[in-house]
Amino acid sequence: MTDLISTATTAIQLVTRLREINKNIANAEFNNALADLSIELANLKIQVAGLLEENDQLKRKLDQKDSSSVSFKGFAYFKSDGEGPFCPGCYDTAGKLIRLAKTSATFNVFGSHSCPSCKEHFSAA
Known part of the structure; x- marks a missing residue:
């Protein structure tokens, strides 16, 4: 869960950085920051998918436990x-x-x- 929060924080920081770069600097640095943001968001998506799958598995285990008893x-x-x-x-x-x-x-x-x-x-x- 800490990794998820860290990834989200990094993504937000990158968005802030992109806003500043867009105002002041050439396209190359902007494109690099945008690529970094895309990677961070992809990592976040993978982590969320993993958490959703784990949550679903835990719910199924809990349902099986309840129904068997x-x-x-x-x-x-x-x-x-x-x-x-x-x-x-x-x-x-x-x-x-x-x-x-x-x-x-x-x-x-x-x-x-x-x-x-x-x-x-x-x-x-």
Whole structure:
């Protein structure tokens, strides 16, 4: 991440330099600075692509970990450590673990739990 910030800083400094050169000096120095800027920006692009790929891989690993430790019990999904309940509709359709909220006594006629995302109601009994 430090390399990424350093590359971006160098690119910005080169742009500033190009502005000054363009005002005062001949085309040769301008072209050299422009070439340096192009190289720095290409390096930045490669680093960003690497970070995006790494981020995508980490997200996939996290999704696999979450899905492998989830099982359906009664009316909802629960993690292997007992955490839950999670909405079965949201998990089955989108793979999202959305925690169900307990409904108040006034709304127990609709179910004991509700999903804040899809608004479905579920009964624990």
